[in-house]
Amino acid sequence: MSTGNRTTGDGVAVHGVGTSHFGRQPERDLVALAWDAVREAFTDAGVEEVDAAWVGTVFGPAGVAQRVLRAMGITGIPVVTVENACASGTTAFAEAHEAVRTGRYGRVLALGIEQMTTAFAGAITPEDTDPEGRSGLALPALYAMAAARYLHLGAATREQLAAVSVKNHAHALHNPRAQYGGRHTVEEVLSSRMIADPLTLLQCCPTSDGAAAAVLGPATGGAREVAVRGVAMRSGAPWNHTSQHVWGHDIVRDTAADALAAAGVHAVSDVDVLEVHDAFTIGEIVTTEALGLVAPGGGGEAAASGRTALGGAHPVNPSGGLLSRGHPLGATGLAQIAEITWQLRGEAGARQVDGARIGLVETMGGGVSVLDGNACVVALLEAP
Amino acid sequence: MAVVDHLEDSVPHPITVDPRPQVERGPDGLRRVTGRRCRSCGEVAAYTWPRCPSCRDAVEQASFGPDGTVWSATVVRIPVPGRTPPYALAYVDLDDGPRVLAHVRAPVDAATATAPAIGSRVRLAACSADGDIQVEVLA
Numbered sequence: 001m002s003t004g005n006r007t008t009g010d011g012v013a014v015h016g017v018g019t020s021h022f023g024r025q026p027e028r029d030l031v032a033l034a035w036d037a038v039r040e041a042f043t044d045a046g047v048e049e050v051d052a053a054w055v056g057t058v059f060g061p062a063g064v065a066q067r068v069l070r071a072m073g074i075t076g077i078p079v080v081t082v083e084n085a086c087a088s089g090t091t092a093f094a095e096a097h098e099a100v101r102t103g104r105y106g107r108v109l110a111l112g113i114e115q116m117t118t119a120f121a122g123a124i125t126p127e128d129t130d131p132e133g134r135s136g137l138a139l140p141a142l143y144a145m146a147a148a149r150y151l152h153l154g155a156a157t158r159e160q161l162a163a164v165s166v167k168n169h170a171h172a173l174h175n176p177r178a179q180y181g182g183r184h185t186v187e188e189v190l191s192s193r194m195i196a197d198p199l200t201l202l203q204c205c206p207t208s209d210g211a212a213a214a215v216l217g218p219a220t221g222g223a224r225e226v227a228v229r230g231v232a233m234r235s236g237a238p239w240n241h242t243s244q245h246v247w248g249h250d251i252v253r254d255t256a257a258d259a260l261a262a263a264g265v266h267a268v269s270d271v272d273v274l275e276v277h278d279a280f281t282i283g284e285i286v287t288t289e290a291l292g293l294v295a296p297g298g299g300g301e302a303a304a305s306g307r308t309a310l311g312g313a314h315p316v317n318p319s320g321g322l323l324s325r326g327h328p329l330g331a332t333g334l335a336q337i338a339e340i341t342w343q344l345r346g347e348a349g350a351r352q353v354d355g356a357r358i359g360l361v362e363t364m365g366g367g368v369s370v371l372d373g374n375a376c377v378v379a380l381l382e383a384p
Numbered sequence: 385m386a387v388v389d390h391l392e393d394s395v396p397h398p399i400t401v402d403p404r405p406q407v408e409r410g411p412d413g414l415r416r417v418t419g420r421r422c423r424s425c426g427e428v429a430a431y432t433w434p435r436c437p438s439c440r441d442a443v444e445q446a447s448f449g450p451d452g453t454v455w456s457a458t459v460v461r462i463p464v465p466g467r468t469p470p471y472a473l474a475y476v477d478l479d480d481g482p483r484v485l486a487h488v489r490a491p492v493d494a495a496t497a498t499a500p501a502i503g504s505r506v507r508l509a510a511c512s513a514d515g516d517i518q519v520e521v522l523a
Contacts, residue, residue: 125465131403131431132485135516136460136467144458145475152456152502197459197499238437241428241455241483369485370429370437 009227009382010262012100013219015107016045017338018212022326023179025209026117030060034068034113037211037334041109044224045215051105052078054095056088056112057330058365059119068113078105085365086277087233088112089212089333090377094231096216097379101228107217112335114328115209122207123195132369140204142366143280144196146246150300151198156285158198160300162189164281165202165323167309172320174310174351179206179326203281208326212334214341222384226341229358229380230263232256236372243372245290248283251373252290252364259378265358268292271380272356273343274314275336277364278321284308287362288316310351318343318351329365333377336361344383357383405430405484407449407511414450415508417484417517421446430482448481449508451522455483457499466514470497476506476519486517 018040020033042048053074055065065081084091089112096110116124123140126133132142150156166189172181184202192201219227236251243250260268268291276291278284285299293314294302302308308316319325319339322332340359342348364376406418419430424441428448436443457474460467472488488500489509500506506519 121463123462123464129399129403131405134403135473135485135487136464136471137473137485138460138462138464140462141458141460141473145456145473148458148499148502149456194459194461196461241477241481370431370483 009219009229010101011219012097012216012228013222013225014214014228014337014341014381015217015225016041016043016047016215017341018044019177019335019338020211021177022208022210022328022335024117024207028209030064030113030115030211031068031071033115033209033211034111035072037213038072038109038111041213041215047107047215050074050077050107050109050215052099053109053111054092055079055081056084056092056333057081057114058083058085058088059116060113060330064113084375085367086279086329087333087363087365087375087377088330090336090361090363090379091233091333091375093214093333093337093379094233094377097228097231100216100218107215109213109215110334111211111213112331112333113211114330116207116328117209120207127367130367130369133367138196139367140199140280141196142247143282144199146248146286147198147282149246150282150285155297156300158190159186160304161198161203161281161285162186163300163304164278164284165189167303168278168317168321168323169202171310171318171351172324174349175320175325178320178324179208180324181320199280199282205279205322205327208328210326210328210331210335212331212338214334214337224345225384226344227382229265229382230259231377231379232258232262233375233377234258235375238370239372240370246286248364248366248373249286249290251376252287252362255376255378256291256362259380263380265380268360269314271314271358271360273318273340273353274316274360274362275319275321275339276316276362278317278323279327281323284316284321287364291362310353315353318348318353333361333363336363337379340381344381402515404515405517407508407517408447415510416447416449417478417481417508418445418447419482420444428482430484448478451505451507452476452478452481452519454500454502454504454506456502457488459497459499472497472499474500474506474519484517486519487512489518489520
């Protein structure tokens with residue numbers, strides 16, 4: 001567990017969090033899903049209103065933020081919609097945090113919403129105005145390129161890739177809001193349908209609908225307040241023939257360094273529990289390495305050995321992660337914030353990481369070719 | 385008013401600018417990607433971007449290929465709108481040039497489809513009817 005770093009946070013705290021259920025919910029609309037999340041977050045924070053709202057969504061229609069907020073009587077305040085691919089929810093969190101930290105607003109809602117089932121039959125349709133999207137590079141194929149490279153270099157094995165899926169699906173068995181918990185074997189994961197070689201179906205996040213929310217405000221030392229230690233956000237540098245690492249590695253490494261510095265946390269090994277971007281199994285492996293939680297080439301072994309499992313030294317994705325909780329893009333980042341908040345308060349039930357004091361959230365989104373990620377957000381939170 | 389005088393403008397225009405790198409066949413019969421090289425730092429790109437994405441200095445037209453090396457590859461086996469799976473894709477580092485995403489031209493059927501081995505030498509082939517960059521694996 002954490003060795004300390006008992007400096008104070010940056011003056012901002014998470015006062016309340018809430019989420020909807022995650023899963024295929026085409027029969028519900030975003031008004032209903034958002035209400036589940038906001039109602040719970042407001043009740044959790046003991047508030048009835050906020051001074052401003054940042055809303056993350058990727059595929060939501062124009063005006064969707066105001067549409068869902070109006071339905072719950074949140075009107076007449078500044079509302080800003082943000083899109084940063086898979087990091088849209090954490091971008092909303094980062095901006096809400098900065099608004100409180102600088103005193104621009106007193107109490108701010110960060111909300112993430114997404115309904116994927118009514119937009120896509122399966123994987124996200126590649127973007128036709130992007131060169132690689134126009135060439136048919138579906139997102140599973142982008143991650144498959146990284147996975148194939150890892151296998152080629154001997155930096156991971158197929159079994160280690162599968163171990164990430166086994167671990168996170170097992171974690172999700174203890175998360176009643178997760179889309180797909182399950183006890184799978186490595187063999188079952190590897191024998192599930194091939195999506196983009198070498199990634200099989202159980203190594204890919206499902207199509208999900210959901211919403212998640214957090215209420216941020218000045219830290220007052222309340223018994224249930226989770227302090228924000230530091231937040232950082234970056235877009236990627238060019239990713240091309242000169243890049244030393246697979247796609248998505250360096251942006252996570254650099255954003256994490258920014259966030260750790262902002263938080264005054266000396267090393268990521270001081271972090272007790274992590275929620276990271278595992279849209280595909282290779283994503284968690286690359287991310288744990290980029291964060292510095294494990295050595296280069298050690299991400300697969302960490303998952304296979306249980307080091308990053310519940311009960312291990314550094315549990316990663318106790319919620320089940322994107323692979324198993326589900327991945328409604330705009331909602332994901334705030335679902336991660338909610339999970340870490342529950343973990344740091346000791347409210348995570350059967351998936352609780354005992355004594356967790358410092359938690360880390362990381363989300364990285366992509367889709368723009370020749371760029372090492374559209375956006376990455378890393379946040380460090382501390383227990384009350 | 386313009387609104388009624390130009391009814392053809394009342395529907396959206398189709399996207400006509402193809403974002404994919406452009407491939408041209410040279411007098412030697414070989415195909416190369418037309419892109420840009422930075423006059424200052426030498427960085428290359430497969431696109432006609434206005435300045436160097438690395439150092440922001442001026443760029444000039446350059447062509448890359450016809451050969452390259454597979455950096456990584458996969459076979460897409462899920463439905464993608466407008467395409468028939470499976471199809472093989474590779475990131476190809478063109479010799480002294482940029483990394484481009486290419487389709488790997490080969491007889492592909494669901495049972496036998498494989499991605500080319502990483503490190504394979506490939507050559508730019510004719511683009512597909514739909515405009516995709518294609519490479520073929522060199523023996």
